[in-house]
Amino acid sequence: MAQKITIEPVTRVEGHGKVTIHLDDNHQVTESRLHIVEFRGFERFVCGRPFWEAPVLVQRLCGICPVSHHLAAAKAMDMLVGAGDGNGLTPVAEKMRRLMHYGQIFQSHVLHFFHLASPDLLFGMDADPERRNVIGVILEHPELAKQAVLMRKYGQEIIAATAGKKIHGTGAIPGGINKNLSLEDRDAFLNGINGNPDLSADKMIEWSEAALALLLDYHSSHTEFLDGFAAFSSNHLSLVRPDGALDLYHGIIRAVDPEGKRIVNDVDSRDYLDVVEEEVRSWSYMKFPYIKELGPKEGWYRVGPLARLNVCDFIPSPKAQAAFEQFRAYTKGKPNHMSMHYHWARLIETLHAAEMMKELLLDPDLQGTDLVIKGERCGEGIGLLEAPRGTLFHHYQVNEQDLITMCNLIVSTTNNNEPMNRAVNSAAVAQMTGKAEITEPMMNAVEVAIRAYDPCLSCATHAMGQMPLEVTLYDAAGAVVDQQRKGM
Amino acid sequence: MSEDMNGGMDNTLTDPLSSTNLMSLTIDGQEIQAEKGQTIVQAAQKNGIYIPTLCALHADKESGLKHDLAPGTCRICTVKANGRTTAACTTPISQGLVVENDTPELNDLRKTIVELLFVEGNHFCPSCEKSGSCDLQALAYRYQMLTPRFHYAFTPRKVNADMPKLLWDGNRCILCRRCVLAIRTEEGEPLFVFANRGDKSTITVDTELIQDISEELAQQAMDICPVGAIIRKGKGFDTPFGQRKYDHSPIGSDTACSSGENKAGGEKS
Numbered sequence: 001m002a003q004k005i006t007i008e009p010v011t012r013v014e015g016h017g018k019v020t021i022h023l024d025d026n027h028q029v030t031e032s033r034l035h036i037v038e039f040r041g042f043e044r045f046v047c048g049r050p051f052w053e054a055p056v057l058v059q060r061l062c063g064i065c066p067v068s069h070h071l072a073a074a075k076a077m078d079m080l081v082g083a084g085d086g087n088g089l090t091p092v093a094e095k096m097r098r099l100m101h102y103g104q105i106f107q108s109h110v111l112h113f114f115h116l117a118s119p120d121l122l123f124g125m126d127a128d129p130e131r132r133n134v135i136g137v138i139l140e141h142p143e144l145a146k147q148a149v150l151m152r153k154y155g156q157e158i159i160a161a162t163a164g165k166k167i168h169g170t171g172a173i174p175g176g177i178n179k180n181l182s183l184e185d186r187d188a189f190l191n192g193i194n195g196n197p198d199l200s201a202d203k204m205i206e207w208s209e210a211a212l213a214l215l216l217d218y219h220s221s222h223t224e225f226l227d228g229f230a231a232f233s234s235n236h237l238s239l240v241r242p243d244g245a246l247d248l249y250h251g252i253i254r255a256v257d258p259e260g261k262r263i264v265n266d267v268d269s270r271d272y273l274d275v276v277e278e279e280v281r282s283w284s285y286m287k288f289p290y291i292k293e294l295g296p297k298e299g300w301y302r303v304g305p306l307a308r309l310n311v312c313d314f315i316p317s318p319k320a321q322a323a324f325e326q327f328r329a330y331t332k333g334k335p336n337h338m339s340m341h342y343h344w345a346r347l348i349e350t351l352h353a354a355e356m357m358k359e360l361l362l363d364p365d366l367q368g369t370d371l372v373i374k375g376e377r378c379g380e381g382i383g384l385l386e387a388p389r390g391t392l393f394h395h396y397q398v399n400e401q402d403l404i405t406m407c408n409l410i411v412s413t414t415n416n417n418e419p420m421n422r423a424v425n426s427a428a429v430a431q432m433t434g435k436a437e438i439t440e441p442m443m444n445a446v447e448v449a450i451r452a453y454d455p456c457l458s459c460a461t462h463a464m465g466q467m468p469l470e471v472t473l474y475d476a477a478g479a480v481v482d483q484q485r486k487g488m
Numbered sequence: 489m490s491e492d493m494n495g496g497m498d499n500t501l502t503d504p505l506s507s508t509n510l511m512s513l514t515i516d517g518q519e520i521q522a523e524k525g526q527t528i529v530q531a532a533q534k535n536g537i538y539i540p541t542l543c544a545l546h547a548d549k550e551s552g553l554k555h556d557l558a559p560g561t562c563r564i565c566t567v568k569a570n571g572r573t574t575a576a577c578t579t580p581i582s583q584g585l586v587v588e589n590d591t592p593e594l595n596d597l598r599k600t601i602v603e604l605l606f607v608e609g610n611h612f613c614p615s616c617e618k619s620g621s622c623d624l625q626a627l628a629y630r631y632q633m634l635t636p637r638f639h640y641a642f643t644p645r646k647v648n649a650d651m652p653k654l655l656w657d658g659n660r661c662i663l664c665r666r667c668v669l670a671i672r673t674e675e676g677e678p679l680f681v682f683a684n685r686g687d688k689s690t691i692t693v694d695t696e697l698i699q700d701i702s703e704e705l706a707q708q709a710m711d712i713c714p715v716g717a718i719i720r721k722g723k724g725f726d727t728p729f730g731q732r733k734y735d736h737s738p739i740g741s742d743t744a745c746s747s748g749e750n751k752a753g754g755e756k757s
Binding site: 164165168170179372402 | 614615617647649650655719721722725726727729
């Protein structure tokens, strides 16, 4: 008897999504889908607003990575006011924005690894949900939990010092930044916020290395699981610096195929529409981007930490570079297609962000006073950057009265839409094929596959193990055969 | 003796203070003196007593005004004068006047006015450049507005961006009339005027006259607007957090005797 399994909502991700898994008469998985069931409409309701509001308005897309949206929009506005396309700002403006962004990357990656992902890794994805949550981590690994809290705090304080607030600040403005970094703030970040040496730049680097070591240790004892779970070949896309270095703030577009061959070769971010197209499917509010030249069937790609490390040539900070070399050696220089290795890549980036924060804090340019430049105004702005979850595209057109007339946003998770669907299917096939009964660990396994991508479906979920979850089995006629609920 | 407009008795002829042109009155039980002809708001301000205003504005360096404004449009300054509710910004003082100002009843009334202003317009504070420097937002904090008691009107409002230096956003306009009264050409011609009546009331801009206004006048127009309805074009959010008007002390706290009863986060001074 054909069946349909529904997991709704998906937990420990940002926002609301649901998964449906269709089984045939023999309990074989025939199709799996990740549905994004929220409609938000930012692209429409920014129209009619003055362009300088955009960096503040669109960051409400997210409560975890608002800085990324803020900066992507600000970069587009830089183009509008004639301040270049990511390389025309004053040194203080460019470096303040970079510091803000590395603070964002750092706190977001830490949040994901410790808060969202670590319960699955520390306790196993089939552990009792009463234990498999962040409270369980706090109770059984208090030192680790404390580190996680302080690391996230450090990133958030960096954001507050550069953007004005920890969430939804206003630091980046068209053509620059509205403040520099005070010497007091700089010294506090270098030596320890409020005199606490645990909140210093060096401690962040040390703890990032420790988190990476923890993951590698886990990998050594769970190699088969981490390498095989939801693994599949794909293209990978990200921005890189023109010399091939990992650059999370600005770069050119590069993509590689499953073998590592370049299929998008260093395209200017302003020409993103020559590279990427989006497909609409009836069952999801999220579009499906693909590389235009390859078409929707062959051109879908992954973004985010795994993709970035597959695309770049090197990482411009020494400790992260050493970790990157180990990461690349594991797949003998070829692209890494193992979804669970997103966690590995994410922690290498966490270490890189920690190193970059220290490097920037030591740069006297941050105390400069030349904050904003403007040039010749134009009617179109495009801003791309690498958000924690992947490449972020912001594109605006503005009329002569300064009001936005068109907005196109391709957010990181949208780029990962097709891969996440494939990851869901891979996990479902592995967990549910031939099974007549749904168990909580089976459901969680599907969610683990999604969580690896750290999707940002919006910003409304929690991780207390009480999120309402309903899984329903339907027969071919639509009748309910079985139903499991938790937290409802 | 003659009866004044509030029903109070004008004692100026017999009052010994009349020779100095001063009058005695009480606000919330505190006896104060103020000059004859002043409004209750002016008298309170002079004596360090806070009465909230949105449309009324005192003349000072910060406002750039030579004369106080008292349009009487917003009614947030509603007090009880000799037992009758009235707008304090348009009511002149009288000898012996008894004013109730900082009372739970009146503060709840003021909170209601703030709520009505919020639901009647489309005040999207998070993306507003005036956020943190907005008098309406500051009053919402002062009166601890959490969620409005009234349904949102979702009134369709226009945005006028046909001016080279300014943008007027009808979504945030509270029709206070400050811009109508204060922002004028050197020849005294108004740049902003009221149009229509009742719930169709709006502000229209003389788009011809406003083309050539100075940067200073454009900035004054933005500064004098108590909300974010008048915004400078081409720049924005250049005041960082921590340097905005109400970042460190809530509205009214600069008035010496302002009550802290309903003041969120403010120090009674």
